[in-house]
Amino acid sequence: MTVADEWSGVVEKKSRAAFDGANLYRQVTVRFDDGSEAKVRVPRSLWKTLAVGDRLVKEAGADPRLG
Template sequence: MFTSRKPSSDEAWEGVVVDRSRGLTDGSNLYRYLTVRLSTGETRKIRVDRGLWDSVAEGDGIVKTAGSEPTKR
């Protein structure tokens, strides 16, 4: 069984990017991931679009509000 890395639309959190990665996890599509340390101390790996992945670096803050996609802080 696979785990979806796409954040749910009703989630709300903020955190700091600790790692960036990408891969062909299904063999045909390139997916981009950020590992984020949330303000609660939890670390999560999330799938993001190319625009956000290109605009952030390790140490940058990102925010996810309910009903929207993650954005750079």
């Protein structure tokens, strides 16, 4: 699934990984309002504050935020 420019959903899982061996990427698995699910990369500051069950909202041209 391609993550659209605008969406909202609930955090199902938090994870982080160094896919390239140098940079640590923080991502969350989000269950979108339509029932589909995808991994979404989020900024470190947001990742640190998120918990499973939190609602995220993404608007076109912006980073995801708590909603």
